[in-house]
Amino acid sequence: MTQFTRRTLLAIGGAGLGLAACGNGIGSDGAAKIDARVDATRDYLLQKYPGTQELMGKARGVLYMPLMTEAGFGIGGSYGRGALRINNVTVDYYSAASASIGFQIGAQQFAHALFFMTEDSLADFRRNDGWEVGADARYALPDRGGAIGTDTTTSLAPVIALVFGQAGLIAGASLAGTKYTRIIP
Template structure:
């Protein structure tokens, strides 16, 4: 069996992961950085508003949360090896901006395609926010318990049945990503 097709797939996947990377290779001026953060905050507020309009369970959880981390646009793509990346905003329970974050992951397995989606992580306790801010790159699946809620499950979640530290909602998907993969997200606070 020739390894050439596998090498080509790995090279293409590596290029795709690099294209999805949220790391900028240019130095931005403080004004353009501030403008980008204002735009990111507006997009995150619109994405959260969209989630709450379509999920009463998410809206109820958000009303009682210590904070909500919103990634308005995460780009995911891959061919055998894949990656995803995006930037987001952490809002306090009363809507103040607490910080800016990036998310990224690498996955491998039977997968092909590309998609864009939004993700909101509803942090129910101050400890969940503290863990997010004190960890050197917070990996989903390590640390506090995370429940990934789909739209059907979200209808059944209420403030009396909520028992997890964090509820993650993935919504607004566009594009096509097929297959099975193994991955874990890493969330990192961006410097102010």
């Protein structure tokens, strides 16, 4: 049986974070490239899940994260870049990053969008550098029929999170522990 030292686990975790950065173009994503990815993500949501049109119409702002890459082997991480849009106009760019430890192995990519349903939730997000998805966020789940699973609970939530487009070897995708930081691409 192989025993891992702390140094080995840190090296594996660093490799996991490095893999998470691959495919996200760290250092090569300018504003135009992020905006193009956000446009494609928005269009995909509207085409695949028509119910997002209603959410977008009610939201005070939407943060689109078109590509999150997550990798882990005991220690893992995820990374992605996206844009905050108000009235469908980009106002800021953000990175999202998370780290985790525990029983995990594999890699996956996914996209997500955060719908800020109140002025207060949007202002709180924009005001706080290093904002983290908290208990006030509710998840809306797309079903196979293309509808968004919003009910009274989610429609009254200040932030609605929609995770979609998962592909890879890790089952599920979570935004728990993800920190969002304003960037200048």
